[in-house]
Amino acid sequence: MIFRSKNRFCPPSAAKTTILLCVVFFFALFAGDVAAQRRFSKNYPAGQNVRLQLINHTGTVTVIGWNRAEINITADLEAPAALIVPQNLSGTIVINLLRDNQGKEVGSVNFTIRVPYTSMVDIETRIGNLSVSNIRSGLVRARISTEGDITLTNIEASAVSAENTIGDILFDGVIQDGGSYRFSSMSGNINIRIPFNSSFRVVATAPSTRNISFGSCANQNMNYLGDGRRIVGKCGEGSATMSATNQRGTIKFISR
Secondary structure (H helix, E strand, O other): OOOOOOOOOOOOOOOOOHHHHHHHHHHHHHHHHHEEEEEEEEEEEEEOOOOOEOOOOOOOOEEEEEOEEEEEEEEEEEEOOOOOOEEOOOEEEEEEHHHHHHOOOOOOOEEEEEEEEEEEEEEEEEEOEEEEEEOOOOOOEEEEEEOOOOEEEEEOOOOEEEEEEEOOEEEEEEEEOOOEEEEEEEEEEEEEEOOOOOOOOEEOOOOOOOEEEEEHHHOOOEEEEEEOOOOEEEOOOOOOEEEEEEOOOEEEEEEE
16 A cells, blocks of 8 residues: 655655654754743742842843732743753852853743842843833842843832943832932943933933923923033932933933
């Protein structure tokens, strides 16, 4: 009997070995797809004062604060899969993909990390979007060395830093008395959404566009320098410090 396969991978053949080869070829394709999309998952116990330090190469990073005394790290790894070796160093969870994969070609790694909402968060990547939400601690730092958006929402931290080269920056949070806040981009939109009664001293610089909008603070103690390229002043009593710099984009303060 002659076996005639309609499978596009297997030409018609009378040999039984052809069937076996087709099966092997199919499973090789399936195994290749699985290898191209690996997944990493790990949990760590965490105290009240924990710090997350993450250095990624490329890929999205999402950090979410939750009401649990543990850190949950999941990651989807594209081929060639990177090596992920988290370290717990005296309460600091360190993930450094640049160090652990030095000299290797690796694919994108997309992280989703859940931490206690009181955790300090320090994340950095080369390409990809960074998102941090629901954090109330002493520090939130997000840096993208080339391209990607930074989104910080529901943040109540005394020190906040967001820096990218190409991409938007959104901060939606609370300005704390005595806090320090720094936002910097080369190109994109910087939007700072804060309570209308926030109190801070500010230096805002947009040398190319002069597009700086202070919303409800526009008429309060503001000095316009360099024909509007830089604005120095304060909102309210000026109890916190803020710096916003956007070389070729806009800076906008939005009251809520």
